[in-house]
Amino acid sequence: QVQLVQSGAEVKKPGASVKVSCTVYDYTLTELSMYWVRQTPGRGLEWMGGFDPEESKFIYAQRFQGRITMTEDTSRDTAYMELNSLRSEDTAVYFCATAYYWGQGTLVTVSS
Amino acid sequence: DIQMTQSPSTLSASVGDRVTITCRASQTIDNWLAWLQQKPGKAPRLLIYKASNLESGVPSRFSGSGSGTEFTLTINSLQPEDFATYYCQQSKRDWTFGQGTKVEVK
Numbered sequence: 067q068v069q070l071v072q073s074g075a076e077v078k079k080p081g082a083s084v085k086v087s088c089t090v091y092d093y094t095l096t097e098l099s100m101y102w103v104r105q106t107p108g109r110g111l112e113w114m115g116g117f118d119p120e121e122s123k124f125i126y127a128q129r130f131q132g133r134i135t136m137t138e139d140t141s142r143d144t145a146y147m148e149l150n151s152l153r154s155e156d157t158a159v160y161f162c163a164t165a166y167y168w169g170q171g172t173l174v175t176v177s178s
Numbered sequence: 179d180i181q182m183t184q185s186p187s188t189l190s191a192s193v194g195d196r197v198t199i200t201c202r203a204s205q206t207i208d209n210w211l212a213w214l215q216q217k218p219g220k221a222p223r224l225l226i227y228k229a230s231n232l233e234s235g236v237p238s239r240f241s242g243s244g245s246g247t248e249f250t251l252t253i254n255s256l257q258p259e260d261f262a263t264y265y266c267q268q269s270k271r272d273w274t275f276g277q278g279t280k281v282e283v284k
Contacts, residue, residue, distance in 0.1 A: 101273060103273070103275075110265075110275060110277050110278060111222070111265060111267075111275035111278075112275075113272055113273035113274065113275070125272070127272065161221055161222075163222075165212075165224075165227070165269065166224055166227070166233065167224070168221040168222050168223070168224075169221060170220075170221055171221050
């Protein structure tokens with residue numbers, strides 16, 4: 067069974083960046099399309115972007131364009147999501163997910 | 179963007195009840211619809227994919243139906259472990275989620 071294991075909780079100041087990792091076990095990252103979703107009480111589940119296999123590139127939700135970068139290290143079977151220029155509204159639980167499996171979530175708190 | 183609208187937002191039920199949750203898409207998504215279950219502090223778990231396909235390991239009391247813009251999740255004979263929040267998710271174009279339906283104890 068595929069497991070997605072994410073990095074631990076982060077506390078960041080406004081304006082900083084955060085990079086969350088997601089490591090795949092019992093499968094290889096190249097066989098999966100990885101997406102990122104965040105969850106807040108106010109906005110619910112929000113798709114942030116992911117790898118589009120048809121276009122063979124990462125695509126991002128418009129509201130995050132310009133401050134989000136997704137990357138993958140296939141040698142480590144690990145995907146990364148970096149969000150820049152953090153603000154308090156970015157406080158959320160961030161998930162990596164495939165069509166069938168979800169990581170356990172990473173709480174990112176943005177506070178001065 | 180494709181909008182997903184779920185109803186109801188909250189549903190009060192008892193063990194043994196039959197429960198139905200509906201989800202409507204703002205435009206046709208064919209059968210690119212999944213249902214997820216989430217318990218407090220946990221990640222969402224896939225229950226149903228492509229509108230009506232039961233994910234491996236999910237009890238058969240869960241079923242999904244619909245296509246185009248109207249979809250339904252049914253739980254037959256609700257069990258204690260089924261009290262949770264349920265989300266629909268479209269993957270026709272990017273991903274969008276419904277706002278969730280909390281199934282609570284009546």
